[in-house]
Amino acid sequence: MKQKSLPIPKAAPSRLQRELSASILEVIRADKLAPGARLAEVALAERLQVSRTPVRAALKLLASRRLVRPGASRGYFVADTMPPARKPPAKPVPADTDRLFLAIARDRRSGRLPVDVSERDLMQRYGATRPVVQRVLTKLAEVAAVQRKPGHGWRFQPIIADAAARDESYRYRILIEPAGLLEPGFHLDPSWAAEMRERHQETMKLPWNDTASIALYEMNAAFHEGLAAASGNRFLLVAVQQQNRLRRFANYDWTFGYERVLVNCREHLEILDRLEAGERETAAALLRSHLENASKLTRITDNPAYGRITNVRK
The missing domain is CATH 1.20.120.530 (GntR ligand-binding domain-like)
Structure with a gap:
């Protein structure tokens, strides 16, 4: 007797998708966007300082939870009802993340930062918390500036340095x-x-x-x-x-x-x-x-x- 194949479980949302989803909801609340307002991927990507691809994935995740609604042909829009804002757990302040991002870029360009680093190395060097370091490394990986090493640590990709x-x-x-x-x-x-x-x-x-x-x-x-x-x-x-x-x-x-x-x-x-x-x-x-x-x-x-x-x- 032929057995029925089991359904393939859906992949869980990534940490970046969850973080961006929460950030998009914060943007909707902070800007007091009315129901039906269009959520432009380009504007959100620039505001959250990521590429459009993860923003699109986060909007799709929000739509699956009916926190935003997809358009008839394309795009996403503010849902008719928004969930009440929850008090979020402590998370990296965007300004701290951006400052660390630039500090790492300057030190890599000057050669002060080695090719291979760990999260602990960066935490100690810049006096940053682990969540801030992880957020920066995630952003750098998104633009192919760093790559996670097998087992442990991160490796910066080659750069034009002189x-x-x-x-x-x-x-x-x-x-x-x-x-x-x-x-x-x-x-x-x-x-x-x-x-x-x-x-x-x-x-x-x-x-x-x-x-x-x-x-x-x-x-x-x-x-x-x-x-x-x-x-x-x-x-x-x-x-x-x-x-x-x-x-x-x-x-x-x-x-x-x-x-x-x-x-x-x-x-x-x-x-x-x-x-x-x-x-x-x-x-x-x-x-x-x-x-x-x-x-x-x-x-x-x-x-x-x-x-x-x-x-x-x-």
Whole structure:
């Protein structure tokens, strides 16, 4: 007699999904969002300083518990009724997490932090609690900056750590990224372009602080990777993704100021304008100029005589 197969149990939500779900509910309450209000993944990702993928997973988890509702075609919305706010257990303060995130990035870039570390190492070095360290490591793992070692500890991924390597990286990007816009299979996804435009415009409106540099870099990385993906050339996309991984720690610490943020965003938006108008050659020239200017400014700030005043990397 043929036996009935047992149903496969569903995987339990990850710790990150649970934390983000709670954070999304806090955002709904703090902003006093009305029932039916749209929960934009892009805005939530920037506010919680994670990528869209875990935000989408957290929204799906909330929808399964009927704490938010899915739209008829796509997206999620505030449910008609919200559960009463529970007094949450003590958890890392976002500001503490962001400060540790930047401290680790600076120390890795300078070589002060070794490649292999443990949670205890980081707790002792920075005087941080285990929940804060775990939260930072989770965020770093999300962007492939660290990887958990088999058995025990964490390993940082390779980075671009010296001026000569940064100069080579920019020359490499100048060679390949503008060329990608001229590929015969180039196709700009309108929904991606609209999302990028929204994220850049929102960044230009937000007040600037040091920890905003994390979300700024991830937005910039997404922009350059998106253009590479639109080229239709899979090898070009892999190359740009690799460059973004190598540059991540050197770019999280942006200290050039808000004016340079505005320049960066405006240049990106102008490239989008030209691409949407079908002017790919003009867009390629603008992208090349964009990268060349960043390269020149980077060489200035890498000069020991200049001192550590700014960080203008994109």
